[in-house]
Amino acid sequence: MRRIVIAGAGMAGLHTAESLRAEGFDGTITMIGDEPHRPYSRPPLSKEILTGKGTDKSLVLREDAEVEALDLDLRLGRRAERLRPRDRAVDLDDGSSIACDGVVVATGARARRPATGLAGVHVLRTIDDARAVRAAFGAAERVVVVGAGFIGAEVAAGARAAGLEVTLVEAAPTPLTRVIDPRVGGVLTELHRDNGVDVRLGTGVAGFEGAGRVERVRLADGSAIESSLVVAGLGVELNTGWLAGSGVRLSDGAGAVLCDPFCATSVPEVVAAGDLADWPHPRYGGRMRLEHWTNAGEQAAAAAHNLLAGEGARRPYTPVPYFWSDQYGMKIQLLGQAAPADTVEFVHGSAEERKFVAFLGRAGRLVGVLGLRSTPKVMRYRALLAEDTAWDDALAAAGVSLRP
Ligand code: FAD
Structure with missing residues (x-):
């Protein structure tokens, strides 16, 4: 070539x-x-x-x-x-x-952009988007973040850090449903609420209203949130x-x-x-x-x-997928894969402590390792995923005694 x-x-x-x-x-x-x-x-x-x-x-x-x-x-x-x-x-x-x-x-x-035709509705994918959102944060007192995927969740955390009042709207029952287990997603909801975010779950957006510039976000449940600034995290x-x-x-x-x-x-x-x-x-x-x-x-x-x-x-591409997100100074990490039907076993810490490592299992195998504030521990289990470890063996490797 x-x-x-x-x-x-x-x-x-x-x-x-x-x-x-x-x-x-x-x-x-x-x-x-x-x-x-x-x-x-x-x-x-x-x-x-x-x-x-x-x-x-x-x-x-x-x-x-x-x-x-x-x-x-x-x-x-x-x-x-x-x-x-x-x-x-x-x-x-x-x-x-x-x-x-x-x-x-x-x-x-x-970034998927809502077709509003209104000023004040932003997305976040590029440097130029980030500069525009940052400037808008400086000029606004409140923001509505639409979508609690990892971008929306991080924008909400960033907006709180910038001192804005934040409403986070998500159609799914928990944040980050696409990448982490919904049973753990509840921890993230609490995290946002504890940090002063008004979290509205299980309700989508019906429309954006305003004359030239956004003035309010209308939700599917009929309620409306007044705001001249919206950041949409609606996927790509x-x-x-x-x-x-x-x-x-x-x-x-x-x-x-x-x-x-x-x-x-x-x-x-x-x-x-x-x-x-x-x-x-x-x-x-x-x-x-x-x-x-x-x-x-x-x-x-x-x-x-x-x-x-x-x-x-040629070599087949068979990675151990890895994803992380930082919110309110806490790191969430996922090695492998997560799906709603997976078995979840907390092998270190707990959801209540907001510090844990959870194993995710499917069909008798370890398929994912999800961690909150547990970076070195999560990474320690990468090899188990690469070796396609049986569920019981994985638990044993983490020192979890198997139930009789
Ligand atoms: P891109 O980064 O999208 O790069 C593709 C480039 O091609 C772009 O510059 C695009 O403009 C350009 N392009 C498009 N069409 C054309 C064309 N026809 N001709 C020429 N150029 C074109 N991932 C994580 O794992 N953890 C995180 O914490 C995390 N945080 C993120 C935060 C933000 C705000 C965003 C936006 C993403 C984040 N990601 C994160 C995701 C990660 O950044 C992406 O997975 C990664 O950037 C994908 O890289 P890529 O090269 O495939 O695509």
Whole structure:
């Protein structure tokens, strides 16, 4: 291969470039990113930038010199518009085309925006979003946060730290239902309430009202919350529209890029990594797509390796998923996977103490380790997940005596 195009200059894009060089690729790497910024880290946007605890320095993934050393043909502020596999070309929004031998699809996701047409309704995905929300925090006394996924929950915590009155609205019965067990989600509800957040669960938003600027949020239960500032954490939409007509197969619904176990798409020499990639994970017996920072890096490394490797040298991508969130100075971590029907066993601490490690089990195996304020302990159990440990053996390893 002489030229590889990486579409997307985010976490997955950067890690693919680094891994291609680490694997010895000395051809041209063209990286196309539609944001005007070099690849940066998104987690601090909600944890540090909103609160003013961090500066732009917190977002730096690599120093300038490290990026220079990768010798990239970096096209920032440019969009990949079309992939034409038959011509081995990627078209850009400036009318140019780049001929290449391989393509990495790493265009990630964007925040789902409520279609309100009203000023004062924000989302949080990019540096520019974070700066806008931070400025709005400075000018407002209260905020309604819609959605208690990890972004919404962190925004609520950040807004409290900034001294705002906060209402957190969530249609599900507990926060973070998509990533952690609902039985543990109750702890997070209490955490928000103890920190002064007005948490409204089990009720969705019926509409945003106002003339030009948002004035109130109408809930499905008929109530209304007056606020001139709203931050919506309603999940993401995947940036895969540019692949239309390319032959790269996308999933129904989310439009995720369907990959095989080697990060390969349905088109030869086109691999995918990061938030938009959907692949079969043998340990969890089904397909998986992760919106996790660590996954974007690890999957990028696998995609880069497999793009360069010959048929027999490819490696399946079988990570132990890892996700964390910081709220009110407490770290929540999930290794592996969580689903509502999983068995939950607290192996250290308890929900009441707000300090615990809980094992999650499914079909007689350990599938997840969930922790609150227990960082070193959680990480200690990573190997159990990597080795697909039987439930009883996992409990024994954690020193939990088995019931007769
Ligand atoms: P992205 O980061 O979305 O990067 C893709 C890039 O491609 C973007 O710059 C996008 O604008 C660009 N692009 C899109 N379309 C095109 C196109 N057609 N042409 C060119 N460029 C294009 N994860 C955790 O595990 N823990 C956390 O605590 C955590 N906190 C987070 C906090 C916030 C506020 C956010 C937004 C995310 C957080 N995440 C967290 C998630 C994590 O940041 C993502 O999983 C990760 O950024 C995914 O990387 P990616 O490279 O796949 O996609």
